[in-house]
Amino acid sequence: MNKNLKLLKDFESSIKQYSRNHNITKVIVALSGGADSVGSALALKNIGIEILALHCNFHLRGEESNRDMAFVKEFCAQNNIPLEIKEFDVEQYRSDLVGVSVEMACRDLRHQWFQKKLEETGYQRIVTGHNADDNIETFFLNLLRGCGSRGLKGMTVDNGKIWRPLLRFHRPNILEYLKQYNQNFVLDSTNLENDFRRNYLRNVIIPLLKKEWKGFDTALDKTISNIEIENRIVEDVVSLALPLPLEPLSVAKITESSAPLLLLKRYIEPAGPFINTHEEILSAIKANKPHIRRWQLKKGIVILRNGNLFIEMSHGEART
Secondary structure: OOHHHHHHHHHHHHHHHHHHHOOOOEEEEEOOOOHHHHHHHHHHHHOOOEEEEEEEEOOOOOHHHHHHHHHHHHHHHHOOOOEEEEEOOHHHHHHOOOOOOHHHHHHHHHHHHHHHHHHHHOOOEEEOOOOHHHHHHHHHHHHHHOOOHHHHOOOOOEOOOEEOOOOOOOHHHHHHHHHHOOOOOOOOHHHHOOOOHHHHHHHHHHHHHHHHOOOHHHHHHHHHHHHHHHHHHHHHHHHHHOOOOOOOEEHHHHHHOOOHHHHHHHHHHHHOOOOOHHHHHHHHHHHOOOOOEEEEOOOEEEEEEOOEEEEEEOOOOOOO
């Protein structure tokens, strides 16, 4: 078997094996028209998975946005893939919110639509085209944000709703796969602009590292995999130390913990903490002052009272 045929076989067979192991037979594919989404759609079609393609047009790149939409229509028609398109007014959506970036608005709109279609259609997964290079970029972004193992472990292949079948493949593998089928795709010109942090990593920093470190991709893949395994253990231990959702957490349990900040961070997550909230709470606990302390967070209030922490959600679910 020549190298190209082996690539086709490995690419499709690994996805097919995963779908069989998890009984996945019909999926929604987020189809932008880029190489990754086209590659995932083509591979899933070729192995016999039932596909519904969804395409978002945010009208943020002028004629390029309409070009992408036209390409997706043609691709789906040629491959007999059902397609639904939704056009969004991003600025109108942002006008009703405070401090929401264009990127965040697009992500929210896309997620809401995809989730609604998943529930309406009864399809089993939403498929995205994230690949191993995206995972490495995410690793570095989270590393530079000061994240712990949860951020450094990268993306999850399958969380029961979102399936990323290409997450173990690097971009050159996907491009070669498409080349073997003479399959075109569209390019997003904004990916070439280095004023975005991810693009700067992708276009400048990571190529420099690859030039200096032989086997860079393999080493980073292994590092991310190791962190993912170790993070499972961390999360299991933390979950055992936490009370039931919205039940109080004792100060004694926090101070006796070998990782009090991590325990606090996980406990207050439902209330939508700010970046330093867990550190502020730990400082208040160490101060050991008798008065009640409250922290107003995005989704609720955290209260320190009588040797316990409580959470009161904005919609009143908590019991204190």
